[in-house]
Amino acid sequence: MKLGLVIDLDTCVGCHACATACKEWNASSKVNGALSDYEPFGAEPSGVWFNRVRHYEVGDYPENKTINFPVCCMHCADADCVTVCPTGASYKRDDGIVLVDQDKCMGCNLCAWACPYGARELDQVPGTMKKCTLCVDRIYDEMLAPEDRQPACVLACPTHARMFGDFDDPQSEVSRVTAERGGFGLLPELGYAPVSRYLPPRQPQPVIDADDARALLERGLASLASPVIRR
């Protein structure tokens, strides 16, 4: 199994619902322990998050576009964050999920240095490393209705920009949509073989300027008028 996420950059509206749903679920999860906040009501609030949404502009005006860009752990097939860990706290499961054993971590930060995507954050309170668990405590929970056995971020997304599934199964929704839409992994050149895929925004329609618009209109009117005149 190769569990991971698909993130649709075409439909993501950058609302941060996935990030807050993640924080809410994982703050009370037993897998990582609480996600600490530092000065949550102070002047400079900060804290541990597994999923962060950033916003970019690509292209130059008028062919420009805003891209909202959520990033969390890609559950890489070739995860150096696991290799570098000296304590064995970081490990990869058979289903592909990369986890940190909180009881073993010594807080050396080396795995965070080894992750190209910034998917790992040290929690200053226990002094241990924390990261996305792909909601391992939801997706196998038989007490939940089958449609709820998905990561909290996927369930929260109002535009269905996030999908969860097994990339080893060619019939899964994530495999099919990745093939159809040309889903890509981030920074493949570094060789981590990230599992999660991003779907590119659909191509924008070319922009029409005023002169083009008038020409189009005249042509349209002429073609409408011509049968009338001919008759």
Next chain:
Amino acid sequence: MKPAVSIIFSTVSSGAGLGLLALVALCDTFVLVAAGLASSVLHLANPKNAWRSFSRFKSSWLSREAVFAAALFPVSGLYIVLVIQSKGGASRILLAVLTCALAWAVLICTAMIYASLKPIRQWHTRWTPVNYVLLGHWSGALLLWAIACAYAARSGPFLFVAGVFGLAALAAKLAYWHAIEDSTQALTLERAIGVREGARGPGPISAAHARLLDVGHSHGTFLTSEFGFRLARRHARGLRGVALALGFGLPLAWLVVGVPRWQPALAAAVCCIMGLLVERWLFFAEAKHTVRLYHGDPRT
């Protein structure tokens, strides 16, 4: 990368100590190595689990460093005792060989911790281990020369060894700086978010340029404090000058003068270690992690 004082001190000090140990054993600075390694434990956020770091020798350079360092202490301690008591014979030679091999192993493992990190272009180069090994031997050789001036009948050979390591280390440092200036290896913000110039249809986003509009957090995060350190080019150049002058220029000049008195020799060694502290600070400050691309840096 944020230059953490504890790591800078630990790598320079254990480097000098290890270089010295390796050289002494071939032909101690137990305190330097011990101080260096104790300092690296200080860097841990959860030191009570430090003992577990011996457990991944097969995959992790940090684990290998911990194992070799732990083995080095008893071996080199015993060796020093034999040297001081002028006893030994065969066992002393055996311990010398072991001490030397372990000191080299620790130095190389330390270097490989950094050199193996692919997201940091300025560290992921073969010049990183070459630098760590040669700089450690250079500062260690100076300390050894100072000791030789005080105790040995002839200090000339020690001066020669120090000079050779000094020139080699200087060459390695210059080569390292030259290598990291090569920005053809740099990754860009566009590549980090999958923008490919001229791409059309399914696949990566097409468009030539990308820029950050909003970073998504209102105040600093673990990622900004760990990877967000910025150093102006102008300051970097100035500090490289300081590192060159203190770390290489002055001590090498003193080797050329070559008066075999231990006080100035020790001063040269201390001056070199000061320079190397600046050099090590720069090694961190000039390193740009790929996370910075996601935070809006145009290139690494």
